[in-house]
Amino acid sequence: MAVGVFSWFLLALVVVGTHAATLTLQSPRITISSSDASQLRSEPLSLAHKPSPPLSLGPSDVLKLTFQVVDKDDGKGVQPHQTFLRFFDEKTGEEGIQPVKVTPGGKAKFELNMARPPSSLPPSATDPLKVSLYIGSFVHPPVQYELFDLVVPPSQPPAQHPEEVHFHVRPEIQHTFRPDQKLPPKVISAFFTLLLAAPWVVLLGLWAHVRPQVPYLFSPSILPFVASLAVFEALLVQYWVALRLGQVLFYAAILAIPTALTGQRALAALGERRLGKSSK
Amino acid sequence: MTIFHRQRSQGMRFLRGLLLPLVALAGFAFARSSTGDSVLVLLDPSLDRDNFSIFFGDLEKQGYKLTFRSPKEAEPQIIKDDVAQFAHVIVFAPDTKSYAADITPQSLVSLLNKNTNLLLALSTKQTPITSLAAEFSLILPPPGTPLISHFPERDTPATIIPVEPPRAQSLVSSNLAPIWFSGVPQALGNNPMLVPFLKAPPQSFASDGDSDSGSDALVEAAEKGGEGLWAGSQLSLVTGFQTLKNARATWVGGIDMFTDEFFNKEVSKGKQSGNRQFARDVTAWTFQESNVLRIDTVEHHRVNETLPRETYTINDRVTYTAYISKFNPELDLWEPYSNIKDMQLEFTMLDPHIRTALPPVPGEPGKYSVTFRVPDRHGVFKFVVDYKRKGSTYLESTTVVPVVPPRHDEYPRFLSAAWPYYAGAISTSAAFVIFVALWLGGDEREPKKGKGAKAE
Numbered sequence: 013m014a015v016g017v018f019s020w021f022l023l024a025l026v027v028v029g030t031h032a033a034t035l036t037l038q039s040p041r042i043t044i045s046s047s048d049a050s051q052l053r054s055e056p057l058s059l060a061h062k063p064s065p066p067l068s069l070g071p072s073d074v075l076k077l078t079f080q081v082v083d084k085d086d087g088k089g090v091q092p093h094q095t096f097l098r099f100f101d102e103k104t105g106e107e108g109i110q111p112v113k114v115t116p117g118g119k120a121k122f123e124l125n126m127a128r129p130p131s132s133l134p135p136s137a138t139d140p141l142k143v144s145l146y147i148g149s150f151v152h153p154p155v156q157y158e159l160f161d162l163v164v165p166p167s168q169p170p171a172q173h174p175e176e177v178h179f180h181v182r183p184e185i186q187h188t189f190r191p192d193q194k195l196p197p198k199v200i201s202a203f204f205t206l207l208l209a210a211p212w213v214v215l216l217g218l219w220a221h222v223r224p225q226v227p228y229l230f231s232p233s234i235l236p237f238v239a240s241l242a243v244f245e246a247l248l249v250q251y252w253v254a255l256r257l258g259q260v261l262f263y264a265a266i267l268a269i270p271t272a273l274t275g276q277r278a279l280a281a282l283g284e285r286r287l288g289k290s291s292k
Numbered sequence: 293m294t295i296f297h298r299q300r301s302q303g304m305r306f307l308r309g310l311l312l313p314l315v316a317l318a319g320f321a322f323a324r325s326s327t328g329d330s331v332l333v334l335l336d337p338s339l340d341r342d343n344f345s346i347f348f349g350d351l352e353k354q355g356y357k358l359t360f361r362s363p364k365e366a367e368p369q370i371i372k373d374d375v376a377q378f379a380h381v382i383v384f385a386p387d388t389k390s391y392a393a394d395i396t397p398q399s400l401v402s403l404l405n406k407n408t409n410l411l412l413a414l415s416t417k418q419t420p421i422t423s424l425a426a427e428f429s430l431i432l433p434p435p436g437t438p439l440i441s442h443f444p445e446r447d448t449p450a451t452i453i454p455v456e457p458p459r460a461q462s463l464v465s466s467n468l469a470p471i472w473f474s475g476v477p478q479a480l481g482n483n484p485m486l487v488p489f490l491k492a493p494p495q496s497f498a499s500d501g502d503s504d505s506g507s508d509a510l511v512e513a514a515e516k517g518g519e520g521l522w523a524g525s526q527l528s529l530v531t532g533f534q535t536l537k538n539a540r541a542t543w544v545g546g547i548d549m550f551t552d553e554f555f556n557k558e559v560s561k562g563k564q565s566g567n568r569q570f571a572r573d574v575t576a577w578t579f580q581e582s583n584v585l586r587i588d589t590v591e592h593h594r595v596n597e598t599l600p601r602e603t604y605t606i607n608d609r610v611t612y613t614a615y616i617s618k619f620n621p622e623l624d625l626w627e628p629y630s631n632i633k634d635m636q637l638e639f640t641m642l643d644p645h646i647r648t649a650l651p652p653v654p655g656e657p658g659k660y661s662v663t664f665r666v667p668d669r670h671g672v673f674k675f676v677v678d679y680k681r682k683g684s685t686y687l688e689s690t691t692v693v694p695v696v697p698p699r700h701d702e703y704p705r706f707l708s709a710a711w712p713y714y715a716g717a718i719s720t721s722a723a724f725v726i727f728v729a730l731w732l733g734g735d736e737r738e739p740k741k742g743k744g745a746k747a748e
Binding site (some may be wrong): 048057078090091092093094095096098100106107109110112113146148149151153155156170171172173175176177178179181182183184185186187189190196198201203204205207208209211215220224225226227228229230231234237238240245247248249252253256259269278283 | 302304374375441442443445450455481482485494495497501502503504505506507508511513516521523524525526561571607615634636644645646647648649665667668678680681683701703705707708709710711712714715719720721722724725728729730732733734735
């Protein structure tokens with residue numbers, strides 16, 4: 013856009029040669045005063061280059077800009093159709109246009125009171141606003157001047173549409189998970205496990221003395237029952253590790269039949285054995 | 293259902309793979325809209341159709357079927373039996389104050405709800421269309437105030453303005469010549485659904501003045517209590533609006549920019565204006581040729597699985613995948629599209645619990661995927677993709693999944709803290725079997741003897 017504006021400007025300058033009655037500014041001057049009317053800065057403006065350092069306004073300062081629009085040839089004051097000040101923030105693209113009142117004699121005075129900023133002043137951040145002056149007329153060729161850079165106190169950001177947030181990348185949200193359950197040190201678990209296993213040490217120690225004999229264990233009437241009980245235990249371990257309740261009940265129901273039968277046989281054999289022994 | 297979709301989309305991809313070379317062979321395929329080719333042109337009788345011959349000719353060359361109708365004629369209707377009869381409607385009747393019964397601001401809005409696109413021209417006159425513009429967050433200057441600019445110095449009236457086309461905007465071709473414009477500017481509300489195509493030059497303003505004595509009126513208008521000043525580059529001259537249902541309405545500040553006269557008018561010696569290409573770009577966007585996206589399908593599954601689950605358990609690691617296509621108007625088909633870099637996925641129960649980037653998967657066109665850990669809160673969650681950017685189709689997708697706590701048998705097993713309990717249970721079970729073996733298999737007399745023998 014800026015390039016385009018510039019090229020038009022050049023074009024305008026070229027055309028000016030053929031046309032008469034170019035407009036120019038006479039004695040442009042800026043004055044900055046604070047709220048208690050003390051003058052902070054007052055200087056004539058050069059149209060060729062911007063004043064340095066950039067003008068800076070406090071929250072209650074007043075900027076005054078005065079100039080006269082004159083015909084370059086005869087020096088008479090002119091009232092053009094368009095005498096606009098443009099405040100432009102290059103970074104945010106915010107722009108404000110403020111018409112300046114020009115008397116029929118071409119005299120213009122513009123006051124910017126930061127205590128009561130005009131609605132045309134765009135929402136500003138920390139970057140300076142570029143202030144340019146556009147003078148357009150139905151009779152005279154248009155001219156534009158880059159007047160100065162203006163630093164104003166940052167304002168409230170412009171109001172946002174409630175839907176606006178959906179049109180941008182939104183901040184990431186991470187879920188805060190509950191901390192993992194803490195486990196006691198394995199040493200302690202191991203210690204108590206060993207403590208629980210201790211009775212076995214005692215039992216095995218005593219058995220070492222007693223040397224229990226199991227002469228009938230492998231007899232066909234006893235072993236199937238003991239084996240089926242062992243299988244039951246194995247099923248329960250499997251239940252804990254992998255199986256569902258329904259599966260366990262199904263397998264247990266199947267297993268219960270041989271267990272009951274072998275159990276009956278085992279007990280019968282035991283009874284027979286005892287009776288036989290007592291009768292001997 | 294998702295699986296079915298997936299298969300279908302794979303089928304389509306396969307089909308597309310077959311068709312693509314065929315279509316390419318056809319070579320000069322026309323640009324087509326993603327929503328249809330039929331266009332109704334509501335052209336005011338006072339406007340001569342021949343004045344727009346290039347504009348309408350270009351549209352017909354693109355493959356659009358134009359039907360012309362005067363705004364006051366009753367046929368053909370734009371909506372019949374609650375069905376939109378045309379895919380796109382051009383309303384070139386900026387000065388018409390009364391329309392046939394079927395054309396009202398309400399019926400135009402209901403067209404948008406039926407995914408019909410609109411191209412509407414404004415003028416300095418107050419018409420039903422200008423009052424509709426306010427509903428699109430466009431604030432028009434008072435009737436009778438066209439945009440004028442004294443810059444640059446030129447031989448045309450101040451109301452016929454060469455406007456620099458926007459730079460660095462994806463919707464309009466780059467390196468366009470300045471565009472001739474004559475009409476009303478629109479101040480834009482802060483509605484994010486607005487897509488400005490052409491901004492006014494910073495030196496321009498709306499004014500009814502025709503001599504330098506009007507300058508005081510400008511100052512007064514800008515003062516407090518005045519009617520306001522429409523000035524500067526914040527104004528838009530051609531503005532698009534995309535509704536939540538992805539229909540597009542474009543407002544043009546003046547109809548003259550589509551005339552043959554402006555198309556052929558030189559902006560500088562020997563350099564034609566950019567109007568023709570700009571009109572093509574604007575219609576391409578408005579008629580949903582350009583920047584049209586869609587979500588083909590979405591998938592979700594646990595890591596190391598391929599099928600979606602009915603429910604997910606808290607703390608599961610879940611992969612969410614979306615397949616996105618973009619409409620290619622030259623080939624008239626949807627192509628996988630991987631160039632969205634800033635899409636986000638939300639995992640929401642009332643509020644988003646997780647919002648994370650949904651990046652494209654490198655090497656797999658059109659696929660966007662992310663893996664995350666499901667929050668440790670159970671409830672009914674939603675995977676939400678809500679991707680809205682100015683100028684392109686809004687992408688929205690919501691998939692509901694319940695998140696449940698672990699089942700009784702899904703908790704961790706073999707915890708070190710429970711070793712003592714395991715030991716106790718196992719030792720009891722083992723002791724029982726050993727006891728039974730001893731009791732059944734042992735001989736009750738002999739131990740006594742053994743004991744006695746040992747005691748001796």
